[in-house]
Amino acid sequence: MGASGWDYSVPYQEDLVGAFDALRRKVFQERDYYWVSGADWRPEEERLPWPGTEGELWADEFAQEAGTxxxxxxxxxxxxxxxxxxxxxxxxxxxxxxxxxGTRKLTRDHVPRFEEFDCRRWYGRCAVLHDDQGEPREIYFWGSSGD
Structure with a gap:
């Protein structure tokens, strides 16, 4: 299958880890990820139901290898x-x-150039994005993962 690029944006908050954790919970709850053991390319009888917890997700050998x-x-x-x-x-x-x-205050206009930042497969980056007055407005997360 190969890796997939992904990105998300959330409203700014000072607690970066809290924003990250809340985003991960939201993605899991909304099933906004690839669930290899339930994928529709599998025969119906081989598909597993969506995991109810992240522990169940990561207990799956295929999820460990292919990622989400x-x-x-x-x-x-x-x-x-x-x-x-x-x-x-x-x-x-x-x-x-x-x-x-060339700037200390990144904005949404800079996002198309974020590939210039060091980033590789199975690794993510995040940046605070500012409005035109230099005030923080959102946190942008991006990366690439999966096999």
Whole structure:
């Protein structure tokens, strides 16, 4: 199948981890992810029902291997000095934004250029997006995952 790119936007809040956790819960509850063991390419008798918990999801061997092609494949946000690893997400810092895009205050207009930030498969990024007055308005999450 190959990896899938994904992105989400949520209203700004100071608690980045809280926003991340709430988004993951929403994606899971709304079934806005790929459930390989219930996929419609499988014969009807082989399809499993959607998992009721993330524990059930990740207990599935196929889900562990193929992922969900969503933010559910990312388990934690790492600090600015940590090296990215599989299933982690790193926030774009103001210094990185300045170095890569020439501004400390990213806006929605910058999103098309976010591929210029370091990002790879099974790793996510997030950035605070600002309005025209420089006030934070949303948090944008993006990445690529799945096999």
């Amino acid at each position: 092609h969503s933010i559910l494949d990312i388990f934690r946000i790492i600090g600015p000095d940590e090296k990215p690893d599989d299933s982690t997400m790193k926030q774009v810092t103001e210094d990185e934004a300045l170095r890569v895009l």
